[in-house]
Amino acid sequence: MTAASTFPYEGHVPVLRLGGVLLVTLQGDLYDSTAEQLRQDIGETASDSAVTGVVIDLSGVEIVDSFMGRVLSDVAAMTRLLAAQTVVAGMRPAVAITLVELGLTLPGLRTALSTEDAMRQLGDEGSVLPRAGRPHRERP
Amino acid sequence: MTHSTGSVSACLPIHSDLDLVRVRQHVRQMTAHLGFGLVEQTKLVTAASELARNALVHGGGGQMECAPVTTGGIRGLRLVFSDQGPGIADLEQALSDGYTSGEGLGMGLGGARRLVHEFSIDSRRGVGTTVAVTSWISGPPRPREAH
Numbered sequence: 001m002t003a004a005s006t007f008p009y010e011g012h013v014p015v016l017r018l019g020g021v022l023l024v025t026l027q028g029d030l031y032d033s034t035a036e037q038l039r040q041d042i043g044e045t046a047s048d049s050a051v052t053g054v055v056i057d058l059s060g061v062e063i064v065d066s067f068m069g070r071v072l073s074d075v076a077a078m079t080r081l082l083a084a085q086t087v088v089a090g091m092r093p094a095v096a097i098t099l100v101e102l103g104l105t106l107p108g109l110r111t112a113l114s115t116e117d118a119m120r121q122l123g124d125e126g127s128v129l130p131r132a133g134r135p136h137r138e139r140p
Numbered sequence: 141m142t143h144s145t146g147s148v149s150a151c152l153p154i155h156s157d158l159d160l161v162r163v164r165q166h167v168r169q170m171t172a173h174l175g176f177g178l179v180e181q182t183k184l185v186t187a188a189s190e191l192a193r194n195a196l197v198h199g200g201g202g203q204m205e206c207a208p209v210t211t212g213g214i215r216g217l218r219l220v221f222s223d224q225g226p227g228i229a230d231l232e233q234a235l236s237d238g239y240t241s242g243e244g245l246g247m248g249l250g251g252a253r254r255l256v257h258e259f260s261i262d263s264r265r266g267v268g269t270t271v272a273v274t275s276w277i278s279g280p281p282r283p284r285e286a287h
């Protein structure tokens with residue numbers, strides 16, 4: 001077996017639920033079928049509950065090609081229809097540079113430097129999660 | 141002239157999405173081994189992923205040949221993707237951004253061309269498609285200055 005960092009991910013990516021936010025952590029190299037499955041899983045989880053945000057942690061991902069790019073755009077479009085936001089967190093600089101050159105602009109996808117940052121972005125919009133260590137802001 | 145250094149060339153099949161993962165990993169390892177920077181590694185791996193998927197999805201499967209090359213002391217990696225699929229009727233159209241005959245984004249072929257230093261494509265209807273790409277370790281090689 002290869003090292004964990006390059007171990008290809010086949011099968012299921014866990015979709016965690018934290019309050020109103022779905023957190024998906026992608027790691028290594030994803031099979032196309034795994035990415036497809038993920039799109040479906042997020043769609044199902046997002047629609048059967050009051051989900052207000054989806055955070056996709058890409059910090060462990062070494063490449064995003066047009067296939068993965070399409071899955072990310074689809075998730076963003078789908079969650080928007082469900083009145084939720086998708087934030088992609090922790091994309092590596094080399095991946096971001098490559099995506100631009102590839103010509104993928106990923107419309108509708110918001111980005112954040114880290115998962116915490118993404119959670120904060122969603123939280124600041126009055127969505128979700130009570131934040132630890134920060135006073136809960138009342139909204140009118 | 142470009143020479144194949146011959147030592148570590150490989151030929152990988154492209155018949156499943158597991159093969160796509162293997163192609164990406166092989167190109168990643170080779171570029172890292174040859175000393176490509178992280179961004180250049182990522183670009184070539186991404187281009188390889190696009191071209192391998194095209195061979196699989198549009199060409200009905202094929203193979204990738206991978207060989208280190210050198211020219212004028214500069215090292216690079218050359219990848220040749222080939223399939224015996226239906227071929228591409230209109231190359232210019234296929235290379236243009238946003239054109240897809242399926243349900244993709246239509247960014248793969250044109251995008252792959254932008255991600256590498258050298259790109260050539262040969263496609264014949266009913267015979268198949270071959271795409272060859274090369275990237276060099278620090279920019280494309282230039283002719284040495286005459287003294």
Ligand SMILES: Nc1ncnc2c1ncn2[C@@H]1O[C@H](COP(=O)(O)OP(=O)(O)OP(=O)(O)O)[C@@H](O)[C@H]1O
Nearest residue numbers: 066194198199234240241244245246247248249269
């Ligand atoms: N190896 C091939 N054999 C036959 N046709 C091909 C091949 N590669 C590309 N094509 C044709 O060129 C078109 C454009 O290819 P391109 O990779 O840019 O887009 P795509 O594969 O349709 O979508 P994606 O953005 O997901 O890659 C394809 O839709 C297909 O019609």
Ligand SMILES: [Mg+2]
Nearest residue numbers: 194244248249
């Ligand atoms: Mg393609």
